[in-house]
Amino acid sequence: MSVLRSTGLIEAPATTVGAALRHTRTAEAGLAPRGVIGRALTCPAELLIPGDELRFALRAAGVPFELTTRIERAEADGTSSVLVSGPLPRLRHETALAAVGPRTLLTDSLSWTSPLGPLGKLADVVIGRGLVLDVLDARIRAVRDLAESWASRPIVVGTAIVRSGSLLAQQRSYPAADAGRWELPGGRVEPGESEQDAVVRECREELAIDVEPTGALGTDVPLDNGMLLRIHTARPVEPAAEPKPVDHQALRWVSAAELTDLDWLNTDRVLLHNMRGLLTG
Ligand SMILES: Nc1nc2c([nH]c(=O)n2[C@H]2C[C@H](O)[C@@H](COP(=O)(O)OP(=O)(O)OP(=O)(O)O)O2)c(=O)[nH]1
Numbered sequence: 001m002s003v004l005r006s007t008g009l010i011e012a013p014a015t016t017v018g019a020a021l022r023h024t025r026t027a028e029a030g031l032a033p034r035g036v037i038g039r040a041l042t043c044p045a046e047l048l049i050p051g052d053e054l055r056f057a058l059r060a061a062g063v064p065f066e067l068t069t070r071i072e073r074a075e076a077d078g079t080s081s082v083l084v085s086g087p088l089p090r091l092r093h094e095t096a097l098a099a100v101g102p103r104t105l106l107t108d109s110l111s112w113t114s115p116l117g118p119l120g121k122l123a124d125v126v127i128g129r130g131l132v133l134d135v136l137d138a139r140i141r142a143v144r145d146l147a148e149s150w151a152s153r154p155i156v157v158g159t160a161i162v163r164s165g166s167l168l169a170q171q172r173s174y175p176a177a178d179a180g181r182w183e184l185p186g187g188r189v190e191p192g193e194s195e196q197d198a199v200v201r202e203c204r205e206e207l208a209i210d211v212e213p214t215g216a217l218g219t220d221v222p223l224d225n226g227m228l229l230r231i232h233t234a235r236p237v238e239p240a241a242e243p244k245p246v247d248h249q250a251l252r253w254v255s256a257a258e259l260t261d262l263d264w265l266n267t268d269r270v271l272l273h274n275m276r277g278l279l280t281g
Pocket residue numbers: 156157158159182183184185186187188223225229265267268
């Protein structure tokens with residue numbers, strides 16, 4: 001088995017770098033300068049979710065070939081994908097993200113098994129390794145460009161509150177295009193306010209309960225309005241306090257099995273696997 005690694009330091013938090021890693025533009029446009037044509041086959045949104053497949057058309061020593069990979073993980077600490085079809089018996093791509101102060105260290109690692117015994121191994125050394133390093137470099141550059149361009153965006157916090165194995169969702173009443181669709185409690189972080197303080201304020205305003213932030217969930221999600229959605233987890237300070245829909249149509253406690261029954265905002269759909277993970281542990 002061959003393994004190649006490449007690293008890069010990116011001036012953005014890991015949740016933002018994680019979003020850039022999942023963005024189809026990274027595979028579709030980011031690799032083009034290296035002659036690799038990537039295309040998302042199944043991804044209905046801009047961010048890839050586990051199960052989505054990507055097809056790459058590339059060329060080594062003048063010979064064109066195609067690879068299809070499937071996303072296994074898409075989390076704030078990294079992503080992984082595996083080979084579905086292509087001229088190799090095995091290929092696995094893992095990207096790990098680690099916070100270094102306000103920056104993120106990205107470690108990309110590609111491992112594969114070569115075809116055709118000893119001849120394949122020779123081709124591997126002569127052609128494969130150079131190509132792979134080029135492609136990994138191009139990918140890190142694409143992720144860096146996207147993540148750093150998003151890093152200064154204003155943040156909208158969403159809040160994942162779990163009680164007895166169910167997640168609290170709220171149903172929007174406006175604007176008309178989103179009325180009736182579901183989201184997590186939250187809103188814009190005010191200038192000078194911390195994200196945690198915004199979570200507490202928004203839950204007080206929207207649900208009339210006090211919560212205590214406990215962590216983060218998933219990657220950021222870029223919004224069409226130029227902001228970034230970032231999900232925090234929180235628990236009610238008073239476990240028995242019943243949240244009320246102050247300016248929303250309705251609230252609902254949703255189990256893992258019911259998550260896909262709701263008509264979520266498009267942005268929240270790419271976080272459903274994280275919400276499921278939170279509910280199922
Ligand atoms: N709170 C929340 N907002 C979300 C989610 N998903 C998502 O795309 N958004 C969008 C909807 C809005 O454009 C923006 C939230 O900002 P906001 O809460 O301050 O804005 P708003 O339009 O609801 O209300 P307003 O305060 O401007 O009256 O983020 C989510 O899960 N929770």
